[in-house]
Amino acid sequence: GGAAAFVAVDIGASSGRVIVGRVLGGPAPGGRVRGEQLVELHEVNRFPNGPVDVGGTLHWDVLRLYQGVTDGLRAAAGEIHTRGDVLVGIGIDSWAVDYGLLDADGALLANPVHYRDSRTAGVSDRVFAQISAADHYSVNGLQTQPFNTEFQLVAAARSALKAAAASLLLIPDLLGYWLTGKQVAEVTNASTTGLLDVRTRDWSASLLDRLEEAFGGESMVTFAGLLPRVVEPGTIVGPLRPAVAHALGISGAVPVIAVGSHDTASAVVAVPASGENFAYISCGTWSLVGLELSEPVLSEASREANFTNELGVDGTVRYLRNVMGLWLLQESIRTWKAAGLPADLPDLLAAAAQVPALTTVIDVDSPEFLAPGDMPARIAEAAERTGQTPPRSQAETVRCILDSLALAYRRAVRQASELSGRVVDVVHVVGGGVRNELLCQLTADATGLPVVAGPVEGAALGNVLVQARAAGVLTGDLAALRAVGARGVALARYEPSDGVGHVPEPHWAVAEHRLVTAA
Ligand code: ADP
């Protein structure tokens, strides 16, 4: 008992979780020290997440998510109390880009639309015809994805919904608003909207003006008028509303603390690296592959390679590429289960390990894989189109996905290093993908670098670390936070030169060549 406890709410595209982080060790009453500080994580609630198709539009069930959050907070408060610990703060992170629109009374106008919905098809081209892609990149440094918030807003620019809106809140900020009554835009997530200036870390008045001019129409409601003030991680958003605290069995004015509310930003905080020559793969539904930099890379080559400069904690830049990630596997499993086939993940991975490496590889980042639907069929089509033998069994399909992901990681790590000039000597994997030993070994083989895998709950750990520092329980820079974080987690190491099922370098070079020439 007596430990400072923080609650991390971390909602990924495939599941949400509420995790208690206890900070142990450090200064004790009477000037004593109880050993080095570390964070112990404990999951108190997990709930499924995914797209809900209503009338042909994919939505998020955000009220159900809020229920998962509040159920978790109630359970967390109970446990913390029973242990005799102190609940110091609550932080929320989630996937990026998506938002809810509120009316002037603060009521949510509609269920947020899912970023995989097709309403944004062709919108980026329409926007770039008015404001060039190069002009965008020079200000926002952001990758072009069909679902960037900016494109979602343009897709719905003439909707009745927008006309009725008074404010826009990104998902973690929306959940935070329901808990506190305070509206803010946390900066790491705001950096994925396309509307933020990557250098000033604030909304870009110039981009917003030009967007209004081109797509605002006659509406009284302007894009800029919807955006709340930007806050940095570590800012106190506000105490829980008294009625909320009461309903959750929480006494005292416990604050919601802004963290890296973009899940990837929190995950990067938790990367157990020392020094700066590391790449990371935040490996969940997406694989976010890149580097932590102090300045954005805004070159033409970087824009063409679709590398993004998203903002990180403590003034950092997350220079990375979105790789389609374990979505390919999740969606294959969903397809098989719907067809009545057995599709247990550990079994599939064990079977895939027996399939010869690199028989068939696909470009995982092709937009054809973005939408929900029959993934094995799309993979087979892509293989045939590129003159390869399509995977015939479930095991071959899974093998194709893992080999192709590792190949994409190889390319992303190398390109990130070339485009930024940063030397990389280790690759850190965090997120659910840490549990995929075959993928971790393939990643070491493909990149030719040692892979350090862990923590699994990277975003939750980063969330807790930033809260704990804001509350004064931890001190120091990102390196200091990482050292505290690393102490509490088990890490696995994979070498590129050996390991079970090791795939030597020349095979990767050949497979890469095959993909490039097919394209
Ligand atoms: P998100 O935050 O995007 O919802 P997670 O970081 O939770 O995603 O990662 C989920 C993924 O982790 C799953 O799709 C699965 O591929 C992988 N995973 C989870 N558990 C295991 C396991 N026991 N073995 C291998 N992979 C796993």
Ligand code: LRH
């Ligand atoms: C990962 C993630 C990623 C975004 C995507 C929409 O969960 O936040 O960083 O690009 O979701």
